[in-house]
Amino acid sequence: MRSFALLFLTLFLFWVLLNGSLAPDVLVVGAAAALIIAALFPKALSALTDLRPTPRALLTAVAYVFYFLKELIKSNLAVAAIVLSPNLPVNPGIVKVRTKLKSQMGRMLLANSITLTPGTLTVELAGEWLYIHWVTVDAPDIDHATASIVAGFERYLEVMYG
Amino acid sequence: MDVLGGLLVVAGAAFLLLGGLGLVRMPDVFNRIQAGTKATTLGTLLSLAGFAGLQPDWTLKLFLIGLFVLFTNPLSSQVLARAAHRAGAEESPLTTVDVLNDEQGK
Amino acid sequence: MAELLINLAAMITGVAFLLALWRFFAGPADADRVVAFDVLTIIGITGIVFVAFLEGRGIYLDVALVYALLSFLGVIAVARYLERGL
Structure with missing residues (x-):
């Protein structure tokens, strides 16, 4: 309902x-x-379906939008710098990260956010594991990669969706 | 206001150009997805914002187009990346690590 | 001034379109062409908005929106096809 x-x-x-x-x-x-x-389509997902109905979650959602836009701009400048430099300094790879988020929508937003931010692209989702293509891998192990790719967004999404 | 809008449109176009350039220069399909879809998302958003400054009546509709692009672009690039990986797309020799391949025993 | 800037932006967008078009024809893999197609449609959305502005017709914005919707579905469909093969 x-x-x-x-x-x-x-x-x-x-x-x-x-x-x-x-x-x-x-x-x-x-x-x-x-x-x-x-x-x-009674089961269709809407971005609001799992959003917690508390004021704190709503405020966090607003803060999240700004954080996201900031990351989006940083991401583009980083990619622009790579594309424009003559020797194309890439160091690509696919790493595995883990998310604490439980809700479907939270995970989907996380995957989407990761895709639009600095040098990272979600390739595969499997439960709590995400496989991320990274243009400049600087930490291939799960903990470091999780800390530098996931943690920033998760802080917000955890409050919003749990 | 007009000049500011015009400048935003030019900045957006510049990011579209960077996206195109990345698409041409990047070494394999995953890096191309990254360069191509990210820069063009910001490029589109900036241009739309610029047009909203030039033509304030259109702001609402431009905002909707922007929102739609913002939601669908990462989705389509994710689906594409997954498809490319499952189809066994070739990776650049610069690739340092691929956990997904290792786990699938490829 | 604004007109000059818009013309400049339209030219830059045109070059971006040509670059993506080059990747579309050069490939080499099917996935590369699909990525190029995706980028072409995104640039196309901006292109339609350019036309809407230059012709002063707001109705073209609806065209851009529907175009965005259809091209998104198109890319998803082609990706599905890539995944499973024929």
């Missing part, structure tokens, strides 16, 4: 933003469409 309601709300909100209007007919059609889709 909770996931149904959240999916409905997410879809409906997206519809309203897309239309950019609050006219009654727009709202009625949007509500009907969102209702049908939410009824057809």
Whole structure:
């Protein structure tokens, strides 16, 4: 029921933003469409499904967005520096890291965040293990790699999703 | 405001260019995914922000496009990377370690 | 001034598109072409927004959004195909 309601709300909100209007007919059609889709896919994940409904989790979510944008920009500058340097200083490899997160959505957001940040790309997900392609491997063992790739995001996601 | 928007669009285009350059220069498919999808994500976001400055009426829709790109880009690059690895894509000789291959006994 | 900057940006984006196109044709593996295709579509989204701005037609933004949606699904479908083979 909770996931149904959240999916409905997410879809409906997206519809309203897309239309950019609050006219009654727009709202009625949007509500009907969102209702049908939410009824057809009761188990579909929405970014809000597992989010804890506490004020602290919501504040952390806002802080997370800013942290993420900062990391995204750092990531791009790092990749730009590599691409522009004449001798292409890469040291690629695939390493394994572990996450403490339990929820599906938390893990998915973690994998997504890792993919958009400095030189790392999630290749495979298997339960609590993530396999990460890293452009410049500087710590191949699990603990070090986990500390430098996962820990930063996990701090936030743990509060948000657990 | 117009000049600021224009500058943002140029900065975005510059990141798109870096993405293209990375795609050409990087040694194997995984590194290409990294360079190609990351730089283009930021490039797109910057350009969209710039256009929002130039054309404030469009802000909402540009924001939605940006949000969509921000969510789908990492997903598609992850799915691609997984597919490439499962299909046994060749790795650059510079590759130092591949835990996934080791575990699968390749 | 803004117009000059937009034209400059459009040119840079064009070069980026050509670079990605080169990778698309050069390959060598199928996966490389799919990556290039992915990047081409992302650049294409920005390209559509450029056209929307230069022509002053907001409706093209919806085109960009639908294009983003379809190309995302396309890349996912092709990746699935790569994974399993024929």
